[in-house]
Amino acid sequence: MWIDLVFWAGFAGLLWVNRSRPVFWPLLALGLLLLFNRFTTPGFFDLEIRDGRLYGSLVDVINQGSKVMLLALGMTLVIATGGVDLSVGAIMAIAGAVLAQVVGVAHLSVTVAIVAALAAGLLAGAWNGLLVAGLRIQPIVATLILMVAGRGIAQLITDGQIINFEQPALVFLGNGSLFGLPFTLTLVLAMFIFTALLVRGTALGLFIEAVGDNETASHFTGLSAQRVKFLVYVFAGFCAGLAGLVAASNIKSADANHAGLYLELDAILAVVVGGTALTGGRFQLAGSLVGALLIQTLSTTLYARNVSADIAPVPKAIVILAVCLLQSPVLRGKIARLGRFLPKTKGGAA
Amino acid sequence: MNLFRSLLAAGLCVAGVLSASAADKLTVGFSQIGAESAWRTANTDSIKNEAEKRGIKLQFADAQQKQENQIKALRSFIAQGVDVIAFSPVVETGWEPVLREIKRAGIPVVLSDRAVKVSDPSLFVTFIGSDFVEEGRKAGRWLVEKTGGKAVIAELTGTPGAAPAIDRKKGFEEIISTHPEMKIIKSQSGDFTRAKGKEVMESFLKSPEGKQITVLYAHNDDMALGAIQAIEEAGLKPGKDIVIVSIDGVKGAFEAMAAGKLNCTVECNPLIGPQLFDLIKKVAAGQSVAKRIAVEEGVYDESQAAAELPKRQY
8 A cells, every 4th residue: 555655656756846847748648547547457556576576567568668668769869860760670670680590590609699689780770870861861761771671681680480599698688687677677777877878968969959950050060960860870770779689588589570560650659759859859868768658558558458459559549649739839828728718617618 | 613503503404494395294373472471481382392393383473462563473474374373362352354364364273372352253263271260160179178168268369350360269269159168358469479479468467367367379379489488477387377279380389389388289281282283283184173172280289299390391
């Protein structure tokens, strides 16, 4: 009971602290969704210790949501420059394929495999960066190339087979737990802190926002817009590589056909729900993480409530629409104006 | 080495041409959907190998999941004047014009693996493929025998709207419905993938009814393999605490059965080469054949897994 109290008090406190920040709205939506589950979805908040680790739906949300959270970190920076990266799902498949090929088929060490997989992610990101920054191809087209070709490359690497691996260190990555919590949580937090330090601790964040706001102006102030762009695509590739590792480790195999399929859309959605505009400029790193958590909480809620997969996209879309509407300054202004001009009746109009 | 190889290849080519002109060989045009899965690759290999074994001249075309490619390939088969045309249609509809052209050319058509929707059934001679409903029934029947007609079932369904998902559910429920003490308490799509199968099973196990689940029925092996991991992570023993039956019969399933983690897999056989060419021979000879022919498929459980494993090709 008191754990319940602490949780909700903590959440309310979090909302209060962020009341004037953009992250408030996705956070509020997440809070409402959790509250809804608290009272209407039996067992959603049940937590117990099994085999020395926390076990429950909330833990699943974090563990399964970690892939999109990692993708969203890279995607936030790409979107902040006014671009988009459609290839992250395919890069996940490539990274997973490289990982499985190195340990499963070539029988090299786990360290080599992880380094190779992350390098593949970096390389894929550099390819995107080269097309966008070097050759000035529109980001949506440039990354579409790898989105389509990437899965083929991954299939080529694995020869179209699902490759299994059992190395404990690799399995730990996506399934292990640290201090009773999923290791993926530590991974996501570490990446978040690293990214936050990178963009807020240095001038890089400012550069990214400047490029996204007005590329020409930032060029005239002496900023190498192309270098900044190249960098964010490489970073997004790295994040996708990491997410690919987690995805492969989670099912102890590389499934080139399905790993990360459509996750680029979830990542973009997470960023947008988190309060970063697709037009570029200011970005909300923490908002993107909350957005990713919101999306995963939605999925897990629909599973837990036994909502059939045929109709599951509908409630999902409604919640996402609601969050987007909450964030729309135009709509908020309209509602406020409506309240002001309508004659005061009992119970209030809007 | 390279020179040797090319010489060898050239020699084979010459030999091929000579033997082709020597004997009046049967020529078959086959248009495949693509190479989207290990199942499909095994299907292709089986067809190619069987043609080679029987000395049938096979014109093979890969449609890369596109109907227009397939129509192009079919027209080129007409132009080449093959004896029989066989193909696995990418989609169900839109085949009437090209099938009519083939009919006018007097070439018999055999459909493999997937059916077409046409208003005139004489546009093709026969259809050979897996019966997904029957696969569902087989899984159901095996389960009735294994559990004695008592089970609390969780079901991992395939991609919503996909024919195998609809039919495998239908066949399974047909059998289960006659046993009042067998009921499906959870049913959710795992999209035919390992990752989704695991994710959905995790949530099944955490639901309040989760502790009652005694059986898992998965529409394909991959989802079952993902679910097995979720069951293990929940501290339960897959194959013992929860009986698992799935469909496809891929190698991974046999490995899991040999390890005692999966109880049964219903085969969905891609190796239709021998059966297909038996059929094609009959069709070419003008013998009458049934309009619908089911592929020979078995049901394998743990006891057969170890013996069967080395024989699995896919």
